[in-house]
Amino acid sequence: MRAYKPKNDVQxxxxxxxxxxxxxxxxxxxxxxxxxxxxxxxSLKNIVDISESxxxxxxxxxxxxxxxxxxxxxxLRDIRAYDFMVELSAIDYVASKGGFxxxxxxxxxxxxxxxxxKTFVKEGQAIESVNPLFRMADWSxxxxxxxxxxxxxxxxxxxxxxxxxxxxxxxxxxxxxLQGDEAASWYEVDKIFGKEARDxxxxxxxxxxxxxxxxxxxxxxxxxxxxxxxxxxxxxxPDTPIRYQEEGGVQLFGVKLVTPFDEIEKEQLKQRK
Amino acid sequence: xxxxxxLKPFFENITFERExxxxxxxxxxxxxxxxxxxxxxLELQGEEVVKSHPDVGYLHRGIEKMxxxxxxxxxxxxxxxxxxxxxxxxxxxxxxxxEKLIGVEAPRRAEVIRTMLLEINRIISHLFWLATHALxxxxxxxxxxxxxxxxxxxxxxxxxxxxxxxxxxVRIGGVPLDLPDNWIADLENFMAVLESQIPIYEGLxxxxxxxxxxxxxxxxxxxxxxxxxxxxxxALRGSGVxxxxxxxxxxxxYPELDFDIPISDRCDSYGRYKCYMAEMYESMKILRQLIxxxxxxxxxxxAHAPQYISCTKEEMMTQNYSLMQHFVxxxxxxxxxxxxxxxxxxxxxxxLGFMIVSDGxxxxxxxxxxxxxxxxxxxxxxxxxxxxxxxxxxIIGNLNIVFGEIDR
Numbered sequence: 001m002r003a004y005k006p007k008n009d010v011q012x013x014x015x016x017x018x019x020x021x022x023x024x025x026x027x028x029x030x031x032x033x034x035x036x037x038x039x040x041x042x043s044l045k046n047i048v049d050i051s052e053s054x055x056x057x058x059x060x061x062x063x064x065x066x067x068x069x070x071x072x073x074x075x076l077r078d079i080r081a082y083d084f085m086v087e088l089s090a091i092d093y094v095a096s097k098g099g100f101x102x103x104x105x106x107x108x109x110x111x112x113x114x115x116x117x118k119t120f121v122k123e124g125q126a127i128e129s130v131n132p133l134f135r136m137a138d139w140s141x142x143x144x145x146x147x148x149x150x151x152x153x154x155x156x157x158x159x160x161x162x163x164x165x166x167x168x169x170x171x172x173x174x175x176x177x178l179q180g181d182e183a184a185s186w187y188e189v190d191k192i193f194g195k196e197a198r199d200x201x202x203x204x205x206x207x208x209x210x211x212x213x214x215x216x217x218x219x220x221x222x223x224x225x226x227x228x229x230x231x232x233x234x235x236x237x238p239d240t241p242i243r244y245q246e247e248g249g250v251q252l253f254g255v256k257l258v259t260p261f262d263e264i265e266k267e268q269l270k271q272r273k
Numbered sequence: 274x275x276x277x278x279x280l281k282p283f284f285e286n287i288t289f290e291r292e293x294x295x296x297x298x299x300x301x302x303x304x305x306x307x308x309x310x311x312x313x314x315l316e317l318q319g320e321e322v323v324k325s326h327p328d329v330g331y332l333h334r335g336i337e338k339m340x341x342x343x344x345x346x347x348x349x350x351x352x353x354x355x356x357x358x359x360x361x362x363x364x365x366x367x368x369x370x371x372e373k374l375i376g377v378e379a380p381r382r383a384e385v386i387r388t389m390l391l392e393i394n395r396i397i398s399h400l401f402w403l404a405t406h407a408l409x410x411x412x413x414x415x416x417x418x419x420x421x422x423x424x425x426x427x428x429x430x431x432x433x434x435x436x437x438x439x440x441x442x443v444r445i446g447g448v449p450l451d452l453p454d455n456w457i458a459d460l461e462n463f464m465a466v467l468e469s470q471i472p473i474y475e476g477l478x479x480x481x482x483x484x485x486x487x488x489x490x491x492x493x494x495x496x497x498x499x500x501x502x503x504x505x506x507x508a509l510r511g512s513g514v515x516x517x518x519x520x521x522x523x524x525x526x527y528p529e530l531d532f533d534i535p536i537s538d539r540c541d542s543y544g545r546y547k548c549y550m551a552e553m554y555e556s557m558k559i560l561r562q563l564i565x566x567x568x569x570x571x572x573x574x575x576a577h578a579p580q581y582i583s584c585t586k587e588e589m590m591t592q593n594y595s596l597m598q599h600f601v602x603x604x605x606x607x608x609x610x611x612x613x614x615x616x617x618x619x620x621x622x623x624x625l626g627f628m629i630v631s632d633g634x635x636x637x638x639x640x641x642x643x644x645x646x647x648x649x650x651x652x653x654x655x656x657x658x659x660x661x662x663x664x665x666x667x668i669i670g671n672l673n674i675v676f677g678e679i680d681r
Contacts, residue, residue, distance in 0.1 A: 012343075013634070023610065024610040026612030056614075083500050086505075089641050105643075136502050147337075161330060172337060
């Protein structure tokens, strides 16, 4: 039987996992272990519901309900002095939890602290835009939409930002294939010339590192050069080793500086003529 | 929106002469002063910009997607392609994020070398900024002078890692190589040259009437706007906010180093220009302090953490188990603990952050690169209206945007 491959996560996976390996986790501290964070937490707790909170690697992480995002971030910005929203994006948990985790990375320049506010939205669920609070969300939420398809409500310009406007699919989803399909590789050929031209045009060469050693038009055979375009194939490779002028002896202070052609060179010259 | 099965030109509905007498101009994506692949759609009233719409994505390579499908070490050279003007700063930001995730600290000598490379990269980036920005504004000779000095700095990078633009000079857990012979002497020579040259640039520009007319009161970013748009780096310090991550939330060796953070209250392009020039002196100050630190440091270059980081070449060639572990780390990759990390460093452009969500597998579950230039481009939307068309070039050049990291 073939190994089962999940369709909802087609990303690269490790080819080997030790059955007895126990994955360690980062240590999480309670929010009360830091006085600044605990004050922020207690203040925010009165405003919105906080389902989970902890400190991980100097960041306080707070989970809120998606409908509270404006309220919570406004409170953190205006009352708790988190004056920068440095990053905003989502994490794809469609395969495991059926939705996305949206995170807002906040920074306070006065307290020198960072908070990550997280919220979970189901697949297809929209979230209110935080653009009125932080203008940077204008572009970040567009990027989030572009990469994950999460729509932000009341956003001034909810369009793709990095991918082309007519792109299908959202690239950072775990379901997004890592390689293009057969039909897509023929897209331009079919559109412009029609399907029957596939044979004439030939498949697209996308391997930039591909070197054809029998292609004398585009590649030099280092050390065994032949004139450009010489038809060679397996078994029919003329041997043209490197020859240095010094081997024949350059007469530096003599009269003759040019050495005559040797046999191989004479033959090559004849072929070229 | 284009109908997906029809090939039609995109903006056929835009009319260039409308009733309200404004004109829509496409600035870029191939405009030489668009600094890469920036397409600006500008609505002009006469020569005044009334609306601007930056269109990015022409250099999108899906670096985050690539990162999620590569093992941690494999992704490091890809980060070079983000801010390709100062690629070591990307390598360092990424390496630092992974090191924080796995709880490893680089040895002191590695950290000294990294900081040296970072500051050289800052100088390279600032010289490049000065050259191209001055060229955009019309000061051709500065371009030639600044590129000449940048070449010396590039030679230093080349001597160290062999590459000029895509350095990959940092590894997760340290650096691969020690400094070559005479490198410190070359660095001192370079700094002596640069120190004698920067006053010449300043002499040509700072009091230059044309330069001041083109830069003063152009591209004013008020503090509120800067904070709202998450503007960082010199664009923020040029607005009078003293915020440099190297000082305010320090990492690596920066707590031990003595340097100033130049700021300007002018909020305009000229103030930012002054900050850039002052920062080059500060970088040199840091480099001078690093030289004795390098000499005093122990020779270890890579951290010892066999679970995550390959052993030294010597151990690999002499001990069977080390070789096996190295083989596993290269083929399967390291498995960091489950958790999330966001680490921000002060790159020459601003706050460069890497957010990594690890699920314990050798591939990051989510990798987000917080590139400062992304929002430095976004702010053009609010910044450009009200400016003259000629000022657009000044502002784009002045914000020091690099498309490798905007589009990623």
